[in-house]
Amino acid sequence: MIGVIGLVLLALSLVLGDVFDGAFDVLAGDVFSSAVLGAFVSATGFGAAAVQGFGAPTAIALPVGLAAGVVFGAFAVWLTRLIRDGGSDATLTTDDAIGRDGRVVTAIPADGFGVVNILIGGHTLRLNAKADHPIQPGTQVHVTSVLSPSAVTVAPVWDEIDQP
Known part of the structure; x- marks a missing residue:
C-alpha cells in the first residue's frame, strides 16, 4: 500500500508539478520535492514488500525498504538537478x-x-x-x-x- 501511495504522489508531481511547492521552503535543496518524496515512499513500500515476499520478517524488510527508498530518492534528486541545471540552450537569434x-x-x-x-x-x-x-x-x-x-x-x- 505504501508503494502505491508513492506512485500516486509521483503521478501527481508529473501532472501538476511540485505538489509541495512552498511547503518545504525552510529546508534547502531538492530533497523535499514531491518527485523525490514519491520516489522514496514508493521504493520503500515496494522494496519492503519484495523482501517480505521472499519470506523475510518485518525486522529485515523495513531496513531493506528504507535503503531502497534512500537509493531511489537520491536518484530522483540527481535527475531533478540534472533537468533543472542542465542549461536552457536558449533558441539562437x-x-x-x-x-x-x-x-x-x-x-x-x-x-x-x-x-x-x-x-x-x-x-x-x-x-x-x-x-x-x-x-x-x-x-x-x-x-x-x-x-x-x-x-x-x-x-x-x-x-x-x-x-x-
Whole structure:
C-alpha cells in the first residue's frame, strides 16, 4: 500500500508539478520535492514488500525498504538537478551571429542575398546574407551586422595567404 501511495504522489508531481511547492521552503535543496518524496515512499513500500515476499520478517524488510527508498530518492534528486541545471540552450537569434565567422552556402550577388551557415555553440544557424561585393560559395565570411531576424551582412574573412 505504501508503494502505491508513492506512485500516486509521483503521478501527481508529473501532472501538476511540485505538489509541495512552498511547503518545504525552510529546508534547502531538492530533497523535499514531491518527485523525490514519491520516489522514496514508493521504493520503500515496494522494496519492503519484495523482501517480505521472499519470506523475510518485518525486522529485515523495513531496513531493506528504507535503503531502497534512500537509493531511489537520491536518484530522483540527481535527475531533478540534472533537468533543472542542465542549461536552457536558449533558441539562437540573429543577434547571436554578430562577430561570428561562417561559410557561404549560396553565392551572394552584389545586389541581392545569398545564404550563409554560422556555427554557434554547436548549432548551425542558416541565414540570408548580403555583402558589399559578390561572394562565392565556400568562402569564409564574418558577420558584421543584422538586417532582420533572418538576414545579416557579411564580409569575407581576410586570409594572409591571399595577401601579397
